[in-house]
Amino acid sequence: MTTLDEKSIYGPVTSWKTDFDHADPSYNENAHEIWNELRGTCPVAHTERYGGTWLPVTHELVHEIAYDTEHFSSRGVVVATVKPSDLPDAIPAPIGGAPPITSDPPFHQDARRIMLPAFSPKTIEQWEPEIRKLCRELIADMKKADVVDAAVQFAQHIPVNVIARMLGFPPEDGEIFRGFVHDVLESINLAPGQRAEAFMALDAYVAKQVQDHIDNPRDDLTNFLLNAKIYDQPLSLQHVGGSIILLLIAGIDTTWSAIGSSLWHLATNPVDRRRLVDNPALMPTAIEEFLRAYAPVTMARVVKDDYNFHGNEMKQNDWVLLPFPAANRDPEEFENADQVLIDREVNRHAAFGLGIHRCLGSNLARLELRVAVEEFIAAFPDFELAPDEVVKWSVGQIRGPRELPVRINARTL
Amino acid sequence: MQVKVDQSKCQGHNRCYAIAPELFDVDDLGNAFEIGDGVVSPQLVEKARLAVANCPEYAISIVED
Ligand code: HEM
Ligand code: SF4
Numbered sequence: 001m002t003t004l005d006e007k008s009i010y011g012p013v014t015s016w017k018t019d020f021d022h023a024d025p026s027y028n029e030n031a032h033e034i035w036n037e038l039r040g041t042c043p044v045a046h047t048e049r050y051g052g053t054w055l056p057v058t059h060e061l062v063h064e065i066a067y068d069t070e071h072f073s074s075r076g077v078v079v080a081t082v083k084p085s086d087l088p089d090a091i092p093a094p095i096g097g098a099p100p101i102t103s104d105p106p107f108h109q110d111a112r113r114i115m116l117p118a119f120s121p122k123t124i125e126q127w128e129p130e131i132r133k134l135c136r137e138l139i140a141d142m143k144k145a146d147v148v149d150a151a152v153q154f155a156q157h158i159p160v161n162v163i164a165r166m167l168g169f170p171p172e173d174g175e176i177f178r179g180f181v182h183d184v185l186e187s188i189n190l191a192p193g194q195r196a197e198a199f200m201a202l203d204a205y206v207a208k209q210v211q212d213h214i215d216n217p218r219d220d221l222t223n224f225l226l227n228a229k230i231y232d233q234p235l236s237l238q239h240v241g242g243s244i245i246l247l248l249i250a251g252i253d254t255t256w257s258a259i260g261s262s263l264w265h266l267a268t269n270p271v272d273r274r275r276l277v278d279n280p281a282l283m284p285t286a287i288e289e290f291l292r293a294y295a296p297v298t299m300a301r302v303v304k305d306d307y308n309f310h311g312n313e314m315k316q317n318d319w320v321l322l323p324f325p326a327a328n329r330d331p332e333e334f335e336n337a338d339q340v341l342i343d344r345e346v347n348r349h350a351a352f353g354l355g356i357h358r359c360l361g362s363n364l365a366r367l368e369l370r371v372a373v374e375e376f377i378a379a380f381p382d383f384e385l386a387p388d389e390v391v392k393w394s395v396g397q398i399r400g401p402r403e404l405p406v407r408i409n410a411r412t413l
Numbered sequence: 414m415q416v417k418v419d420q421s422k423c424q425g426h427n428r429c430y431a432i433a434p435e436l437f438d439v440d441d442l443g444n445a446f447e448i449g450d451g452v453v454s455p456q457l458v459e460k461a462r463l464a465v466a467n468c469p470e471y472a473i474s475i476v477e478d
Contacts, residue, residue, distance in 0.1 A: 113442065116425070116441075116442040116443055117441050117442060119443065120439060120440075120441055120442060120443040121427050121430060121439050121443060122439070284431065284432075288428075288467075345463060345466075346463070346466040346467065347467055348466065348467055348468065348469050348471075349469065350469055352426060352469075354424075354469060354470065355424065355470075356424065358424035358425060358426060358470075362425075362426065362427070363427060363443065
């Protein structure tokens with residue numbers, strides 16, 4: 001079952017409880033079974049990999065850590081072979097390399113507040129027609145093919161194009177920065193140098209775009225950030241660049257995954273697909289249920305000082321994963337947690353995190369997800385997984401299908 | 414019946430505003446507040462309970478008459 005990436009610097013996983021590796025492909029492929037097993041035995045798994053990493057799997061513990069900024073720092077949110085404490089040039093807490101996601105209180109709130117107005121529900125609503133148009137263009141581009149890849153030809157292009165338009169970057173550059181983002185998020189168990197190279201390439205690309213906005217100001221999110229002030233001073237170029245990189249990294253693979261997983265569900269559950277096609281009023285609860293059941297994002301924290309967490313001896317600078325997707329499947333918090341119920345009315349899911357780092361892009365992500373699903377099922381009211389083809393899932397902290405070949409059985413075009 | 418958003422707990426998930434825009438509004442930062450004095454008319458009681466039950470931060474409370 002384990003098809004370990006040959007490039008990993010660690011060996012095959014011997015136990016999910018004491019030697020887990022969330023970057024082993026079999027983790028994301030079997031995530032729900034792994035969490036169920038761990039929840040029943042130990043709610044906090046451990047591995048020596050990545051210099052020591054913990055994995056709590058209950059809603060209660062994930063909630064507790066997300067709220068506890070005193071013992072857990074956000075200065076590293078993507079577990080990697082190199083820790084923030086090993087990098088002499090790393091920007092220390094409470095700011096971190098990509099505010100606000102890498103920031104801790106009290107700085108976090110000030111950095112976050114700058115960006116909030118650009119992502120409030122009422123600002124984001126205005127993007128709906130543009131997102132819908134984009135989805136329709138992507139569908140039209142798929143022409144009349146019998147088999148289409150809903151992840152590669154559809155889902156992945158939506159967040160890239162939307163964020164490029166918001167930032168005022170050339171839309172045709174989407175391919176370029178999607179590549180960098182992939183390397184930063186998915187290549188976490190490669191030799192350290194390779195990931196650093198991806199970061200440098202992304203930095204250089206963004207610096208060029210920012211300079212272009214300084215020279216030719218326009219009305220977009222990049223100039224909004226360039227004009228923003230913190231403590232009555234303009235943001236440093238480092239802060240502006242870091243925030244843009246954050247938006248690219250935080251917004252693309254995540255939303256791509258959410259759209260892909262939702263379409264995967266509809267491809268594999270014909271009853272739900274038919275219900276949603278026949279009764280669009282179910283869309284709001286269906287979208288929240290897809291977000292709960294297939295939550296794509298696991299975050300991480302860094303242990304500030306040695307800390308005994310419910311009997312687990314955590315050491316300073318250990319990593320702690322925050323698997324919001326596992327919290328969302330905890331039967332202590334959700335009735336019928338393992339069933340996907342598209343009319344679930346009570347759904348306090350944590351797909352967008354909990355506490356002060358609540359996903360800043362959640363209104364945008366929800367809008368993209370809803371419009372993408374609406375347009376896909378409107379154009380293709382009947383589709384299923386393509387026989388003889390395989391679905392490929394991502395590797396690492398963002399979980400979703402990277403290849404999703406589906407056969408179109410009915411189309412309205 | 415009245416609904417009340419605890420501003421110190423609300424993180425702006427906007428579930429309440431999506432479920433019951435008759436009862437909740439959001440400010441420029443995306444944080445929610447109850448409209449007017451938060452009084453819930455009889456036909457909105459069900460929506461008010463759903464908003465409470467879907468707030469991930471447990472930030473909304475109901476004051477029964
Ligand atoms: C379905 C898609 C998405 C999911 C599931 C998701 C999930 C999350 C989660 C769980 C966090 C919490 C991080 C933590 O606790 O450390 C987060 C933070 C964040 N997300 Fe998203 N995200 C999505 C899409 C987006 C989009 C589209 C954007 C922006 C374009 C975005 C921007 C951010 C930012 C800036 C933060 C940091 C907020 C802070 O630290 O205060 N996300 N996201
Ligand atoms: S659902 Fe809760 S956290 Fe979200 S906006 Fe409403 S009150 Fe705030």
